[in-house]
């Protein structure tokens with residue numbers, strides 16, 4: 001049992017072990033920070049939370065309270081049990097990576113969620129089998145009836161949170177997304193830290 005908040009440092013990743021039945025509260029401390037979220041079966045990390053499989057099961061593009069997130073083996077791994085953020089999250093976009101920033105014109109190395117996942121798991125002695133498409137908590141990617149998407153600032157507010165219940169023993173991993181070229185972390189373009197609590 002770990003009831004004290006853990007920091008997901010700004011622009012960095014953090015991972016933790018979670019037992020089946022425990023809940024993870026993910027707090028948008030400053031209100032405008034996207035938190036990329038991954039979950040892996042602790043017994044076999046080649047089984048992991050999959051947005052593609054989750055959408056097929058829930059029939060929702062954005063998870064709602066009560067929805068189960070499914071693994072690539074179509075088993076529940078997390079259930080969304082509370083959401084005070086306004087309910088806007090993203091399941092469409094891949095984690096950012098060096099190639100994303102190169103495509104956006106960066107000529108210098110840029111922090112990215114793909115590297116943050118690897119670094120977070122490395123602290124636990126683990127290597128991700130790949131970079132699954134994350135559950136992008138608080139990320140506001142609206143779409144039109146024409147099928148166009150946009151990258152918008154979050155609608156979430158300081159201190160809002162979601163609660164995810166673990167449906168198996170798992171490894172949870174987070175990245176405080178370092179995107180500062182698009183307004184997904186607020187129009188100020190200043191990524192911040194976020195926090196989580198396992199209880």
Ligand SMILES: [Zn+2]
Pocket residue numbers: 036095096097112113114176177178179
């Ligand atoms: Zn990112």
